[in-house]
Amino acid sequence: MRRGLLSVALGLATLAMDPRAARAVEATPPIDAPRPAKTGFQAHFFSGVALPAGKATGEPGDALGKRYAWQIPFGVDLGGKLTRSVYLGGYLVITVGSEGSDRLVEALCDDDDQDWENDVRCSAVNVRLGVETEYGFDPGGHVNPWLGYGFGMEAAVQSIHDATGYGENNTASGITWAQLSGGFDVRNAVGWGPFLELSLGRYMTTRTEVGGQHSTTDIDERAFHVWATLGMRLVVRP
Amino acid sequence: MRQRSALVLCVFLGACGGDAGGPRPVTIGARVTDENDVEEAKLCIRLPVLLGSRVKEQRDVPAGFRIEMSAARDWVEVRFPGADAEVLRGNESALDGGYSAETPITDEAGGLHTGYAFTGCALEPDETE
Numbered sequence A: 001m002r003r004g005l006l007s008v009a010l011g012l013a014t015l016a017m018d019p020r021a022a023r024a025v026e027a028t029p030p031i032d033a034p035r036p037a038k039t040g041f042q043a044h045f046f047s048g049v050a051l052p053a054g055k056a057t058g059e060p061g062d063a064l065g066k067r068y069a070w071q072i073p074f075g076v077d078l079g080g081k082l083t084r085s086v087y088l089g090g091y092l093v094i095t096v097g098s099e100g101s102d103r104l105v106e107a108l109c110d111d112d113d114q115d116w117e118n119d120v121r122c123s124a125v126n127v128r129l130g131v132e133t134e135y136g137f138d139p140g141g142h143v144n145p146w147l148g149y150g151f152g153m154e155a156a157v158q159s160i161h162d163a164t165g166y167g168e169n170n171t172a173s174g175i176t177w178a179q180l181s182g183g184f185d186v187r188n189a190v191g192w193g194p195f196l197e198l199s200l201g202r203y204m205t206t207r208t209e210v211g212g213q214h215s216t217t218d219i220d221e222r223a224f225h226v227w228a229t230l231g232m233r234l235v236v237r238p
Numbered sequence B: 001m002r003q004r005s006a007l008v009l010c011v012f013l014g015a016c017g018g019d020a021g022g023p024r025p026v027t028i029g030a031r032v033t034d035e036n037d038v039e040e041a042k043l044c045i046r047l048p049v050l051l052g053s054r055v056k057e058q059r060d061v062p063a064g065f066r067i068e069m070s071a072a073r074d075w076v077e078v079r080f081p082g083a084d085a086e087v088l089r090g091n092e093s094a095l096d097g098g099y100s101a102e103t104p105i106t107d108e109a110g111g112l113h114t115g116y117a118f119t120g121c122a123l124e125p126d127e128t129e
Helices: A002-017 A019-027 A103-109 B002-013 B092-096
Strands: A040-054 A068-081 A086-099 A120-136 A143-162 A167-186 A190-210 A213-218 A224-236 B027-034 B039-046 B055-061 B065-072 B075-079 B088-090 B100-106 B112-119
Touching (some): A040 A086, A068 A120, A068 A224, A086 A143, A103 A120, A103 A143, A167 A224, B027 B065, B088 B100, B088 B112
Antiparallel strands (some): A040 A068, A086 A120, A143 A167, A190 A213, B027 B039, B027 B112, B055 B065, B065 B075, B100 B112
16 A cells, blocks of 8 residues: 555656656646547438428429428438538438328328238439538537538439339439538537438429330429428548 | 138228229320321320329321320320321310310321320330330
């Protein structure tokens, strides 16, 4: 016991006399101190729930929510921090869900013959791809609020296939004019946090496949729609 | 015995009726005949069912014009580009009740034809794949 106390006392005395050791102790941040802001590679992985709003086209009754129900997004952003606050990168989001509230399609997709077999397969998938930038307001803080803007391309695919061999796919594709996002990251070794994203776009063309026939047509009456996503993201090298 | 068991099971489970779902085939066709009512060209498509789907098909007529058909799930439009003819249009209510329309066609050489649009055509094998 006495020998142990002596060792501690000697150690403290050495530290007090050695200025290099003293500087090292001063430079070590406290355990709960925020990590310094990084530059260079950064990646985000996110998911949540995406809700449709607005109109798919300008034709009467063609609301986005009638075509597609709410969807589950799986997304990744890859890019880099140009400065401590500014991120620039690309995004890829794939969202999956089911048919929307259109009564006809809902009825067709409803397999209620109770034979315990799924005779009708209906699905909706949305893909968005583009570039985005984000600004972090407190990049070195423990909690970093951020806002982002992006733009790119998008395509929504809806399909219905039944046991008789009927198959129909409809792909609406267009431009995402503004992907507005914001949230805050809790910064640890890996960052995480909630975010809200509004993706404003407009479909330009439609490709339809019915049986062996397929047609691609321009959409004459275009309209704006929004995919509103609420979710959580993980940040690599926050 | 097996049938009786299945009947009892389906009554017990309430699984005897219902609908397997899926689209019912609705086809719409167009054809052109000459002055002697001899068919020169025909076209048959299946109407789509998804909101926003568009189908567009065309067929050449030997007299030097085309049949061009555009359709969504609730309307159809048949044109005869290259000839003088009215556009045939059918909306949702017309299609529901069984659509049928015709128009006289005059080709560039002055030949007379008749164009028809109608529901319930027979798909060719290469159109049903």
